[in-house]
Amino acid sequence: MDQKKQTEILAVHDITKTFGDTAALKNVQFNLIAGEVHCLVGENGAGKSTLIKILSGAEVPDKGSITVFDQEYSRLTPDLALQMGIATIYQDIELIESLTVTDNIFLGHEIKNRFGTVDYATQNKKARQLMDSMSINIPETALVEELSPAQQQTLQIVKALHIHAKIMIMDEPTSSLGVEETKALMDLVRRLTSQKIGVIYISHYLDEVFEIGDRITVLKDGQVVDTFETKKSDIKMITKSMIGRERSLFYNREKIKTGPVVFQVRNLGRHGLFENINFDLHQGEILGFGGIVGAGRSELMNVIFGADHKERGQILINGREINPLSPREAIREGLAMIPEDRKLLGLFDVRSVLENAIIVKNESNQPILNHRSERSEIKRLIERLHIVSAGWGLPVGFLSGGNQQKVILARWLLSKAQVFIFDEPTKGVDIGAKEQIYEIMIELVKEGKSILMVSSDMPELIAVSDRIAVMREGKLVTIVNSQDVTEQELLGHFLGINDKGGIKQ
Structure with missing residues (x-):
C-alpha cells in the first residue's frame, strides 16, 4: 500500500500508561491508514491489550495524544470512540445469546414505530440488507446461541458496520475458529478494507498476519520496536524483533539434581479445553508450561487442582491415582496452587x-x-x-x-504440599519481587518439592524451568529442555513455526 496516496485516519503520539510500578506502554507511536490492515504483534504482556483499551476508551493514558480523523484528543471515552467510528471486536464474544441476530445488531439503537414500540419487521429488513451488502449469510431471526463461533464473530463485525465504524480493532479474531472459518473471516476483512475501513488486527498467528496485513508493528515491553511493510519482511524478521533480548539478561538460577518421577498425568482431557495431555514431573523439578493465550494451560492446572473436573484420563502421585473433585481434596492429596488471579x-x-x-x-x-x-x-x-x-x-x-x-x-x-502449581507466578510484580519469588521456588525444589509453572514470560520459562511443556490449541505438542532452547525456537513452538519459517501442520 502506497501510504502517501492514502488518508491517515488514526494516530497515537507518545502514549504512555503505567499501572503501579509497571509501565504498560512507553511513548508509543502508531497510525492507521484508511483501507489498510495494520497488524499489531508482540509477546504476552507486550502492551497490545492496553493500547486497545486506550483506543476504545476503556483506559486513560497517562500522557500522549490520539488523533482521529484530524481531531486530537488527550483521551477517549467509550461513547466518544463509538461516535468517532472506532469499534473494538474483542476475543471474547460480547453478544446476548438469548436475543436474535437482529436484536443484537440494534441493541441500544432500536427502531420504534409511531406507538413507541420496537418495529421488529423494519429492524429485520434492515439487518438483512446490511448483511447482504457484505455477503454474510446469517439468518437475521436466529438466536445468537444457535450460531457457530465464526458466525458470532462475524455478527460482532456486523454490529460495528451498523454504527458506521470506519476503524475496527480486532483482538485475536480467529482464536476459536477452524481453518475454513478463518478463511471466511479473512475474506470479510478484505471486503471491509475495500470500503476504506481501517483495521487494527491483533494476532499471535503470524501466518494470518502475513496473509492479511499491509503493515506489522511489533510491541515489546510496552514500546514499539519497529513497523514493517508486510511485503518487505518475513516471519523470521518479525520473531527476532518480538524477542530482542540476550540470554545473559535472564535470571541465573541454581540447578538442582532431580529425583524420581513423583507426579504423572495420563491422557487427561476436558472437552473444549484440552485433550490427551501426558507428562511426568520429577522430584525437585520445575516443569514450565508455555504457549500463547488460550492454549489451555491454566485450564489444565484448574483440573489438576480440582477447581474443574476432568472428563477422562488419570492423575497420579507417587504411582497412586487421585481424582480431586475440589481444591480441598487436592490439598489433602498434597497439591498446592498459586493462581494467576491472586485477588x-x-x-x-x-x-x-x-x-x-x-x-x-x-x-x-x-x-x-x-x-x-x-x-x-x-x-x-x-x-x-x-x-x-x-x-x-x-x-x-x-x-x-x-x-x-x-x-x-x-x-x-x-x-504438607509436595507438588506446587504456580500459574503466572510473577505477573504484575516488580523486578526485585520477581527474583525473591524465584529464590523461594528454588528453595522448594531443594527441599524435594516439585513445581508446575505456567508462564507467559519466555525469559522466565527458560531461566527458571528445568523443562518446558509447550501447549497449543489444547494439546501438549512438545517438551523441551530449557537449556537447549532459545527464545526464538520457543516462540516457534508456541506459534507452530518450523525452522524454515513455515507453519507446522
Missing part, C-alpha cells in the same frame, strides 16, 4: 496477612484455634519470605502485588 482466587483482601496465610491450617477443623502459635508461625514466614508489611494484622489488600504473592506462598508452606 479473585487466592486472597481475602479485607482480611489480615495472618488470616490469609493460616487459613490452610484452620481448614483442618481443629475445635480450638491457637492464636499464639499462629502468630509465631506467621512472623517466622514473614521473615523467611521477606514480606514487606506493617505487621501480620494488616489487611492483605494493602500489600504490593509481590508481597501478596508471598502471602499465598506462606499459606502453602504451612501445608
